[in-house]
Amino acid sequence: MIDVQRLRVLRAVADHGSFSRAAAALRLTPSAVSQHVAVLERSLGAQVVTRSTRGVSLTPAGRIMVGAAESVAAELEQARQQVERLHTGRVQLTVATFTSGGRHLLPGALPRFMAAHPHTLLHVREGEPEDTLPLLRQGAVDLALAYHFDGPLPVGPGPGSSLRWTALLEDPLYAVLPEEHRLAGRESLDLAELAAEPWVLGCLKTEAYLRRYAARAGFAPDVRATTTDYFFARSLVAAGMGVSLIPSLALAPAVPGLRAVPVGPPAPSRHIGVATIDRRRDRPHVTSFIEALLEQAAPTA
Structure with missing residues (x-):
């Protein structure tokens, strides 16, 4: 044994x-x-x-x-929650989310969900997909708002077949420029037009993505600043450090002195969705929360 x-x-x-x-x-x-x-x-x-x-x-x-091991941990966590539910009479639901996706989707989805399930004890945990998707597989969270670029979901070690992905919306990346930049007034631009520019990045995963797209456009980006915060990255662009590539959901709140210009095809984009575990997908509260997210995402899909 x-x-x-x-x-x-x-x-x-x-x-x-x-x-x-x-x-x-x-x-x-x-x-x-x-x-x-x-x-x-x-x-x-x-x-x-x-x-x-x-x-x-x-x-x-x-x-x-x-x-x-992850399956066993998830089953034990689910059993613990069921015992707690017998004791308290309340259902618990834990939702993981990355920052910009949660800021955009949760304020509308949460009231919808709580109106249908007013006695649910709801928890929200913030984190990047590479951190929250393993938590989902281990049973520590019930759903995970996540994203990926043109590669696979960052499911972590072990087989990922137990994860189910429900697409919510596409989040295109914009070229963010100082408002006095020569291309700031354009309706759209090609990434190759920014080949000679210094770059500021707001996410380490965006750097790898930018380099792939830049290689297709025939240049290697000159990265002058890297951060883990899109707002900070836009502040550096406004200060004259360079240009950046920022997802549309991370363009709020606005930073004065900047213009966000769409990038022409093949347009880079984040694919945003919600991940669940197959064996827990049948829980009514999980299904109801996914429906609330889909309703919230529908106007911008």
Whole structure:
């Protein structure tokens, strides 16, 4: 029989990439973590991690077991919530969201949902998709507002087949320029027209995306500033640091002295949706919240 604690240890190793960091997170010693993994490997008759000087990575068998570990954790969390519901008589729903998507969608969706389910105990957690989607798979949240660019969803380690994606809206990226810029009065522009400009970025994931689009346009962007906040990035553009590429939902609140110009095709865009777990999709409160999000997103879809 596979020990649940050893699955928990393996999941921590996958999340942190080393025995020592996993040990710190679990409040164990690195040797105890190593022993748990070794016993798990013996019980399976297969290697679950590959050890190297650069850290620890999962083998194919390890990825299967991390997926199983997340499923077990999710089932235990759901059972805990059901027991709590028996005790309190209240349903709990936890929604994860990234900042600009939550700011745009939740203020309209929350009243719709609460009008239909006034006794639900609702929690909201903020975070980027690479952080919240693993929480969804582990059962720590019930739904996750998330986005991706032209690549796959950042589902984290382990199989992602249990995730179900409901598309909500497209969020085009705009070229953000100082209002005195020579192209600021254009109705649209090609990314290649900004090839000689210095760039300011408001999200590390946007940098990789910009570089791919710039390569298609035949140039390598000269990145002068990187931030993790779109408002700060726009403030730097207004201060003359360069130009930026900003999703439309992150253009509010307005920063004086800027113009946002649409980018011509192939137009870069964020794909925004809500992720759920297949086995929890049938819960009425989850379905109702998705419907509220779809209603809120419909006018801008």
